[in-house]
Amino acid sequence: MSRNMHADMAAVDGRRRINMDKLMTVICFILLFIIVIIPIFMIIYNAFFFEGKFELDMFVTQLTDSKNLAAMWNTLKIALFATVFGTIMGVFYAWLLGRSDIPCKGLMRALFSIPYMFPPFLGAMAWDLLLNGRSGYLNRFLVSTFGLNGMPFNINSIAGIVFVEVSYYFPFVFMQVVSALERMDPTLEECARIAGAKQSTVIWKITLPLVKPAISAGALLILTTSLAHFGVPSILGYAQGIYTLPTRIYAVIYNSGGSFDGIRQGAALSVMLVVVVAIALVLQKKILSTGNYDIIKGKSMRPTLIKLRAAKYPLLLVAVFTLVLIVVVPLVMIVLISFIKAYGLPLKPGNFTTAQYVKVFKASGTMDSIRNSLFVSITAGVVCMFLGTLVAYVVQKIRPKGKEALEVISVLPYSIPGTVLSIGVILAWSGSLGIKLYNTIWIILVAYMARYLSFSMKTSSAALLQVHSSLEEAARVCGASHTESLSDVTLPLIRPAMVSGFFLIFLPAMREVTTSILLYGPYTRTLGVQIYSLRDAGMIPQAAALATVAIGIIMLLNAIVTQITKDKKGV
């Protein structure tokens, strides 16, 4: 009898749906545990435990080390100044391009978003070429032209680092605020004018407070990115012994030759860095929560533009100058240097050659690095695209117990600095747990997956929210199994979002340097690492040549993405 009942169960196969849902949930938890939880746990464990025993000495030593304290102080200073100046600049240009009648808006907006996709460490490289305190081209030009005694600028300073970071991070605020300004109801401002307020009063008392949430969100992004940033301070700061926490972590590990002790010290520093970032996040959340307005609507309206009158052309000049300074100058500089015979030679026609490109491409490392970057970026993009969609599906549709935990775990690595994540990955996957991936390309892949998972998770999540559950249920009732309903209905509907999730991962992964600089092995350099180490080895024109190639690849890919996403508006 009981056998009969079981046969019945198997025949009608009624509980498979539940089992499949459970299966997906379990897979999610296991994968996230491996990719995210283990590395994070390993950092904390190794910072406080040694050979299985709790040990605070190492942590205290690191915390009180004067070099580390200086690094922490530098990190805070740079992040603070970069945030303040970046925010001011972002808001100013957002207002200028969003709400004033300045000419050539479309073109300028496109140009202003270039720094967004330009790898900052290449910008730092360019500025180092121009304004290096000892040998910068522009510095030498100014000295010889005006007969100065010393170099007028020194980019290898805190101020220099702040300057470069600002020029690459202000778009965070700029883009947030521009879109907020566009969605703001212009009648709010018109009412104030009608009530008798002057134009300047309207800007201060109405417009700015209304876009405050957008400003804070952008500022937060600058703050956390700058705190965790490795590229710019490492390129500009090393020469003068200026360290920030991320570069200090790198230096500690690099100097120890990758020994376990060095990595443990790095782990301790990582805990410090995470604490600093966490404090910044908490502070920001407090500020953010005080100003939340619902007046900004989703539908777009045509705002009234403010006439600049006499200030129009001077302001246009300022905007153009800024663009030239932050976009054109570094780009041109890198391209020029890539054609120079030897670093330091004056920029004269006779000194140009294409030999650097030949050299770069003849070196075996170059093609390897491009191949590695493509492989890691595409693989991470594809894997994250599916894994992120899986997590999103579990969180949005299956809604198991603990879905909040799932959500938090998947976005956690993004708020952790890349350097810290690398250390966690090293600690977890270099044999201590029985799996040794160190010095292979796989360890970079694992780190990228953790770092970028949240990107695809978020886009897929948003898309899944749009897919009403009745669509999938209708398929089930029409005779599709659970798997078939997923592949016939749900997946096709969220495919555009999955594709854009892939590119959101693929593009930044292609220019990544922060994470891979700690993870690369002799044969597993990525494009970013290769440029970085060419420059480090003093082969600056070759580095510039490879950088030019990299920028070309990134721009090409960006153009392709824009084309693809433009067509994908059907569904």
Add this chain to the structure above:
Amino acid sequence: MANVRFENITIKYGNHCVLKDFSLVVDSGQIMCLVGPSGCGKTTLVRALLGLNKPETGSIYVGDRCLYDAKKRVNVAAEKRNIGIVFQDYAVWPHMTVIENVSYPLKKQRRPKDEIKRRAMHALEQVHMVEYANHLPSQLSGGQQQRVAIARALVTDSDVVVMDEPITNLDAKLREEMLLEIRMIQKRLGATILYITHDQQSALQLCDKMAIMQQDGSLCQYGTDEDIIMRPANRFTFEFIGVSNFIPIVREGKELCLDCGEKIPYTANLPADCEGKEMGVRLNDVVFDRDSVLKAEVTSRIFLGSEYNYFLKLGGREIRVQQSMLDARTFGTVAEGEKVGIRFLNPHFYDRKEAAQ
């Protein structure tokens, strides 16, 4: 053709019990309207039939086929139940053309290609959508998407078709048309249709049988539409199906009175046992009668095309009246401010609301 039997169904969401020991039979080859206020568990019941949720107790049969039985541990998967469904939001897949949508159930049955094509086109013919076969749903109006959903539900010749508030999103005229069409399609195919709605008006137009569900998820009346309108089982049904006037009955000395602020004696027209109850009268059961003892004053009159709506004042109480065009012709209309005699036909007596609860 097959009937549908729900037996002792209990469904809980967390600690909240939506349906408790619920039983219902949908007769074979009929349209049965399940009517109830929003949130009473209609959709939950239908989802149990479709296999989209799992009752704690009870069993569900379509004809002789057991789809679900908690005791025997039978739970046929949703895709194997062969029930047509029209969801409230249509659930037409936006990435498939009309013909792809309609063919999908047949494809899942692995039918030959030419048969799929023939039957899908036939289903589209029935809902007059043939010329839209290659359109995407985003190119269709709400009513057209609705037809696609209906065609998709009918295409496999399922014994049972479920429609969950399928016309609520349509405008009044289209609603009327769709109801007629559903009726005609059902007559042609002879399918059993379980139609879910909170709108008693469309239920009346469509159904052979009606089942009324109460807010707490229990079934309070089951019968033909005439039964339910003429002989409502309880106050809930009476109130839910149509708008009514309610007047409390009180005793004053020997007289039974209508309590309208002032107490109006009305013993002659009231049954003896109605003291302390409330009298419910439908709007169209209030008729003008010059000879009646009840005199009311007209406060407003609204012409609605096929009828007049009056607001009267009887003592201190407002009485609403619906006068058909026929009555308006034979009796004549009454102007605002006039006094008019009224009579209550077909009154129902229920416990007072406070007492009932």
